[in-house]
Amino acid sequence: MRKTGYEIETCDCNVINEEIIAQVRTKMPDDEILLNLADLYKVFSDSTRVKILCALQYSEMCVCDIASLLGMTKSAISHQLRTLRQTRLVKYRRDGKVVYYSLDDEHVGNIFEQGMLHVRER
Amino acid sequence: MRKTGYEIETCDCNVINEEIIAQVRTKMPDDEILLNLADLYKVFSDSTRVKILCALQYSEMCVCDIASLLGMTKSAISHQLRTLRQTRLVKYRRDGKVVYYSLDDEHVGNIFEQGMLHVRER
DNA sequence: CAAACAGTTGAACACTCACGCAACTGTATT
């Protein structure tokens, strides 16, 4: 995230359509909501995480198997799973030494679908 | 994006559930599709771009007015509009000196909706 | 207890990127 804190309320230009600005401003969701929205999409903006989430749609999987499936190290996968855990998109269960991950959000599939509609069209 | 080119096909661990890996692999979409999907969400992963797209849902707007609405410079807005143009999420029309931007993709609203469902829940 | 192994974590590094600045283009007005 870039904009840390200070939020300048000025801009370097004149307003052209004051009414439109006022109208749009009343209709816009709160800043915080839009910020959370951007943060959610940030999770989906890395191809490794997308692949992990996509794989988990079909089956719960352990770290080793995900790493093998994607041809990456356990460490790299574990780091990304941490992000997915923190945003509560995945959950896990332990079975001996093995940790199995699975989806923890019924929206993941829907979010993918909407994106796919856009991607497949071009 | 990190993974530039070389795509190592090995991982540092043993496979635990070979069958599951094989099954999931057949069901997964092509790598390229998932990469494009991540790139699409990357556009939505910045709060400035989210705000711009959100504002344009209610009305077409010129650069000055968007800058005024968001309290940012014309330059910053113009930079982000460039990204949105390149991904064909917005289009523009010129009216004298003023350039009006508007949404160029009927999926934007749907993508927002799915994200909102997730965001509002916690 | 020791060895083996699945998984996690912190530091370091390379790379990406949003923003402001300043210089520029293009259009309208006088």
Add this chain to the structure above:
DNA sequence: AATACAGTTGCGTGAGTGTTCAACTGTTTG
């Protein structure tokens, strides 16, 4: 032609981030 102004763009910068490496935790097995 000159001025004014909306918008764009290249550059520099500071902040963020995905991966690797190495050291670690936790569990199982001999």
